[in-house]
Amino acid sequence: MANRELDHSEMIAALEWYSAVGVDVSVGEVAVDRFAESARAASALTGEKGRPRPAPAMPAARTEPPPVPTLGGVEDGDPQSARELAQSADTLDALRAALDGFEGCQLKLRATNLVFADGNPEAEIMLVGEAPGRDEDLQGKPFVGRSGQLLDRMLGAIGLDRDSVYIANTVPWRPPGNRTPAPAEVAVCLPFLHRQIELVAPKVLVTLGGAASATLFETDTGITRLRGTWRDLEVGSHSMRAIATLHPAYLLRQPAAKRLAWQDMLAIADAMGRAS
Ligand code: URA
8 A cells, every 4th residue: 555645634534533442642742653663673683684583582381371461551450459558548638649659550551640639628518420531631630621511510500619519530540532441440449539538528429420329339220210319328437428410421412311410409409508
C-alpha cells in the first residue's frame, strides 16, 4: 500500500476511530514512528556485514505457568493490602497521599491525575459517582464535565453547592475510554472509598447511578428499583442514611427520567432539613 499522507476527511475518520476505541489522550508531544523503530530493530538483528547475529539463548524452561496478562501489563493488587493502607490514614490528606503512592490499581497507569474529591470535607452530605471521565481526569476533580454541570444544577435546585457537599467516586482514576471500571479495579479501590466515607462521616450519603449504588449497597438490584428509597448504611465505624439516585450522565441521555431524579432530590432536601 502506498505510504501517502492522509487527506483531511481521512484524518477526521482516523481521529473518530481512535476516539471510538478509547484513544483520546496523546501521551507525547511528538508522534512515534513505530515502522521506523521496527525497521531499525530488524537491521540491528542482521549485524554489521548483513550476517545474522547468533540467536539469543533460549530461556530456561518455566516451572510455573506464565502470569495472566492484563490491560496495563500490571495486575490489580490485593484488596487486603489496600485495606491496610487505607486504614492507616487518619486524615483525608493522608488518605489522598496514600492513594497517590498506591500502585495496586492498573487504572492509574493510563490516568493523567488522581481524582480524589471535591467539595467540603465537613459537609453533612456526601455524593459518590462511578468514575472520573475525560474532563475530571484532566482537572483532577470529580464531576467537572457536562454531567457535573447538571449535577450542580440539581444540587442548586435544593439549595446545595460544592461548599455544602463532598463528592468522590468509586474509583479515583479514569478508566480508559470511559469504560465501566472492572470488578477487580472497584474491589481494590473500595477500601479507600470506605475510609474516605469514614473520615468525612456524612449524615447522608447519595450514590449516583447503578455502578456506585451496586458497589456501596452491595447488591445486584438495578438502579431503577434501587433509587429513591432510604437505607441505613454502615461503613466501618460510621452509620448514615443513604439513598441512590440516577446518574446525571444518564439524565443527559434520558431527560424524561429527570422527573424521578427530582423526587429523589426533594427526598434528600427533606432529609437534610431533618438531619440538621
Ligand atoms: N461521572 C462520574 O461518575 N464521576 C465523575 O467524576 C464524572 C462523571
